[in-house]
Amino acid sequence: MSCCLKSGSSVYGSNDLAFKNRAKGSLRVCSSIQTLHSNPSECLGKTLHLSDQKPATKFVIDSPKSDSSNAHTSLRWWEKFLHQNMIEIQSAQELVDSLLNAGERLVVLDFYSPGCGGCRTLHPKICQLAELNPNSLFLQINYENHKEMCDALNIRVLPFFRLYRGEEGRACSFSCTNATIKKFKDALAKHGTSSRRLGSAKGLDESELSALASRGLISRNVEGNSSMECEVEEGGVFSLR
Numbered sequence: 083m084s085c086c087l088k089s090g091s092s093v094y095g096s097n098d099l100a101f102k103n104r105a106k107g108s109l110r111v112c113s114s115i116q117t118l119h120s121n122p123s124e125c126l127g128k129t130l131h132l133s134d135q136k137p138a139t140k141f142v143i144d145s146p147k148s149d150s151s152n153a154h155t156s157l158r159w160w161e162k163f164l165h166q167n168m169i170e171i172q173s174a175q176e177l178v179d180s181l182l183n184a185g186e187r188l189v190v191l192d193f194y195s196p197g198c199g200g201c202r203t204l205h206p207k208i209c210q211l212a213e214l215n216p217n218s219l220f221l222q223i224n225y226e227n228h229k230e231m232c233d234a235l236n237i238r239v240l241p242f243f244r245l246y247r248g249e250e251g252r253a254c255s256f257s258c259t260n261a262t263i264k265k266f267k268d269a270l271a272k273h274g275t276s277s278r279r280l281g282s283a284k285g286l287d288e289s290e291l292s293a294l295a296s297r298g299l300i301s302r303n304v305e306g307n308s309s310m311e312c313e314v315e316e317g318g319v320f321s322l323r
Contacts, residue, residue, distance in 0.1 A: 111315060119184070129157055159206060166216075167215075169221055170224070170246035173228075174294050177231070178286060184246070184283045184285075185282065188245060189247070191245075194225065195226055196226055242255070242257050245273050246283070249282060250284065251284035
């Protein structure tokens with residue numbers, strides 16, 4: 083709440099709203115808080131005693147409330163619905179290290195692009211599957227940020243997935259759409275559980291490591307070329323050719 087003060091006036095007192103004319107020494111206050119609130123001009127020129135006034139209402143200014151829903155909607159689609167076992171890969175070296183440190187856990191490489199409609203439609207379901215499989219590790223790779231790495235790994239369509247598990251290394255590769263989500267579920271069911279020890283993680287194939295090293299993306303010298311095939315699905319895939 084605010085009101086205009088005439089020149090030469092001052093406000094004082096902790097419980098009362100008062101104006102004191104310094105020249106005449108007279109005390110001028112608004113007749114009531116309601117008057118000041120509804121029509122501040124009516125309080126001017128009225129001389130009252132402090133004893134006639136009720137203590138002023140205590141005003142509290144609330145701080146702006148944070149809107150968690152607005153914070154959530156401000157996220158980009160690939161940043162929504164994520165779980166603790168979902169990690170955004172920032173470099174080829176981080177990808178190599180994450181696979182080697184996964185132990186016996188099933189690791190899902192999720193290649194996507196912000197401009198891929200199929201990727202965006204499929205994303206909520208992938209997040210649901212990640213939640214239902216907390217022992218699996220989902221590594222997200224943004225094609226737009228890592229084009230050279232994706233090219234070295236011979237990624238040609240999106241959305242695209244590669245699964246790795248223990249000493250077996252790469253278990254399978256496939257393209258999947260919202261309409262063919264069963265393929266993803268079947269892969270998780272087949273490779274996500276095992277009755278035997280799988281040993282330490284193998285990680286990327288030698289050909290994959292060689293392709294990354296030849297482009298200077300990782301610190302490794304391996305002979306060989308990557309010659310993996312990609313499975314192309316009709317409808318909903320995002321072609322990179």
